[in-house]
Amino acid sequence: MAPRSSDPTGLHRVLDDATVLPQAAQRLDTTRTLWPDEVRVRVETLNLDAASYRQLERKHGGGGEAIRAEVLDIVASRGKMQNPETGSGGMLVGVVEEVGPESPLGLAVGDRIATLVSLTLTPLVIEDGLARWDGRGEQVPCDGYAVLFGRSIAAVIPDDLPAALSLSVMDVCGAPALTARVVAGYEAPIVAVIGGGGKSGSLSLAAAWQAGAARTIGVVPHEREAALLREAGLADEVVVADARDPIALRDAVTAAGGPADITVVCVDVPGCEGGAILATADRGTVIFFSMATSFSAAALGAEGVAADVTMLVGNGYVPGHAAYAMELLRTHDGVRRLFEGRLEALA
Incomplete structure (x- = not known):
């Protein structure tokens, strides 16, 4: 049973019967409506972590369509991107579209950010079927939304560097x-x-x-x-x-x-x-x-x-x-x- 009040770790989004943190959960609640300390982000790009992408690449023999289909299936079934084999996910770039009144993250609507917490604990919905991604690279163009918790971490992307370059750096910072x-x-x-x-x-x-x-x-x-x-x-x-x-x-x-x-x-x-x-x-x-x-x-x-x-x-x-x-x-x-x-x- 989910708690009646939000928890800064995101515990209130866990749909498992057992009490586990979001990273260990089998499925997360991806409801658009925010709890007071949450932030919703319009996703532009997912950056799959290297270990996860390499495993998918090996499994599907480099077949881009099969890789894309599995990523879509993972996110749809779990409410987050967490490779079941490696346990890892990645991070994302997007634009803040709503900020809860009690969010401590210091973000504002319109900020272009990179999340510095794993996709393995981030509620995520993909709305475009990853139609612009051929499955042949770790950076995934995406339209959808994600939710950050009170104890999530995000950084505003600097204006002096290309977004793809910033994302690559922040992925391993x-x-x-x-x-x-x-x-x-x-x-x-x-x-x-x-x-x-x-x-x-x-x-x-x-x-x-x-x-x-x-x-x-x-x-x-x-x-x-x-x-x-x-x-x-x-x-x-x-x-x-x-x-x-x-x-x-x-x-x-x-x-x-x-x-x-x-x-x-x-x-x-x-x-x-x-x-x-x-x-x-x-x-x-x-x-x-x-x-x-x-x-x-x-x-x-x-x-x-x-x-x-x-x-x-x-x-x-x-x-x-x-x-x-x-x-x-x-x-x-x-x-x-x-x-x-x-x-x-x-x-």
């Missing part, structure tokens, strides 16, 4: 902020970023350097991505290794100046836990910033090799994370080139 915080707690650490050529990885490399890393190592899966990362100038060393091969990853990081004091995992494929642990020095820290991570595999793997490392789950939120990530984009030309290159490839 928790990674560089947490990386910077952890690096600042060490004295000139060696930092390895697994998946350093990707969105969260490139921002994390820039954040590590800015926060005082003595050496940065970017790990990528193939030479083409290595060349792009070297050209961007974001890492002292760039190495090619399969992150799913624990020995190859350990040896590559060690040869590049490791083991790392801090290892940041930003890849969107499963099976990278063991290599990240082996690539990290005793008393070091591993930050898992991928929804493809098996946290049981990480915990048991560290125990199994007697690794004395601290393991952190990047939860996507650090105070001020959106503004920090946008500033990294503005001040690091290499980061911006990588992001713009990814967008051009998807165009």
Whole structure:
């Protein structure tokens, strides 16, 4: 039974019989009418998280129509976008169309925003059948509406950057902020970023350097991505290794100046836990910033090799994370080139 009054976590929108938070719910109430502390957003674009989209792409052999149909089915059946296989969703861009009188988010009607909370807990209705999306990319043109709760997070999109670029950055803005915080707690650490050529990885490399890393190592899966990362100038060393091969990853990081004091995992494929642990020095820290991570595999793997490392789950939120990530984009030309290159490839 739903509560009679709204809850800032969105508990009042949960339709399950059990009392669970919206992220864990099987279905959410998507009624347009707002509770006093809610905000309704007219959706322009969904940004599916990388792990979720890659899983759908593999499942359907890259077939765009099948991918689109499954996304529509998930949202229609659950009232939110939450991939049942990966458990992850993404985020959205839209325009605020109504603000409840008790909303604490500081948003106004007409604000163009990006949500900084997951689609896995955001009530969502798609009204155009995703007719403008061919299913062949993570950014999804969409007409519909979404509801934000009292404890949701959203950021107004800056006027000085293209909306698609801002969305790409805000989708992963928790990674560089947490990386910077952890690096600042060490004295000139060696930092390895697994998946350093990707969105969260490139921002994390820039954040590590800015926060005082003595050496940065970017790990990528193939030479083409290595060349792009070297050209961007974001890492002292760039190495090619399969992150799913624990020995190859350990040896590559060690040869590049490791083991790392801090290892940041930003890849969107499963099976990278063991290599990240082996690539990290005793008393070091591993930050898992991928929804493809098996946290049981990480915990048991560290125990199994007697690794004395601290393991952190990047939860996507650090105070001020959106503004920090946008500033990294503005001040690091290499980061911006990588992001713009990814967008051009998807165009």
